[in-house]
Amino acid sequence: MASFREHIAFSSALGVGYAFGAAALLEFTPEQALLGGFLAGIGGMLPDLDSPTGKPGKEIFALTAAAVPLVLIGHVLAWTGLPPETETVMLLLLSMYFTIRYGLAWVVDKLSVHRGMFHSLPAMAIAAEVTYLAYPSELTTVKLLMGTGIALGFFSHLLLDEIYSFKWSGPLPGVKKSFGTAIKFTGQSFGATAFTYAILATLSFLTMENAGLVGPPEEQSAIPMAEQTDTADIEPVLRHAEFPEPSFQRAELPIPRYQEAVRPEDDLQDAPLFR
Ligand SMILES: [Zn+2]
Secondary structure, three states, X not given: OOXXXXXXXXHHHHHHHHHHHHHHOOOOOHHHHHHXXXXXXXHOOHHHHHOOOOHHHHHHXXXXXXXXXXXXXXXXXXXXXXXXXXHHHHXXXXXXXXXXXXXXXXXXXHHXXXXXXXXXXXXXXXXXXXXXXXXXXOOHHHHHHHHHHHHHHHHHHHHHHHHOOEEOOOOOOEEOOOOOOOOOXXXXXXXXXXXXXXHHHHHHHHHHHHOOOOOOHHHHHHOOOHHHHHHHXXXXXXXXXXXXXXXXXXXHOHHHXXXXXXXXXXXXXXXHHHO
């Protein structure tokens, strides 16, 4: 098993490359690319959330408890309808921190087994989809950048765990008992596997719906793509600015439109004359 430090070093190195690639090749802003890189670094710790009592587990829970409320606070305010006042926001952030740091850690400790379904490919997809759905952006591309960052780091952890399950001592290279317990699709427990896939199916549907791949066509157009970027928010305002008095214009419009529409028909009626 690779150490906590090795996992972080590996995923952070990948994160640097990811951030660089996102900024240089994919035209994300440097800030977006950097955040994506950070998420790749964090993704490299996530599989060890399955052992909250160990030192790495404690560290990850502390980090998750600090980071997740920052991402979710906007959603929570919207869901609860609470006023975005300083005290309300601070109380919410603190209660979310303690809920994750101690409440969720306790639940995970009771339910999970180390190298169970947390160390698996469906868990990687779940982590990526949760990030995609929770990331507060209107842009599918930016949400995708963050989700993929988490997936990249997560996969680096699984890969490193598998690499460490090889034995290089002795006359021939062999494998330890831990071989195949990280990069896997199913766990030993049927219940845990079924539960993981149920979550994965639900989140996959929500993600595809959010990306406009399934669902009613109105929702598809509701998600602006990268080309529309920064102007998306102010577009409605601009539209209003162009038509300050719609009622006045509407009264004038029908006449020229009607005339233009009639003209081609006149031409058509004239057409038989050429025969
Ligand atoms: Zn691990």
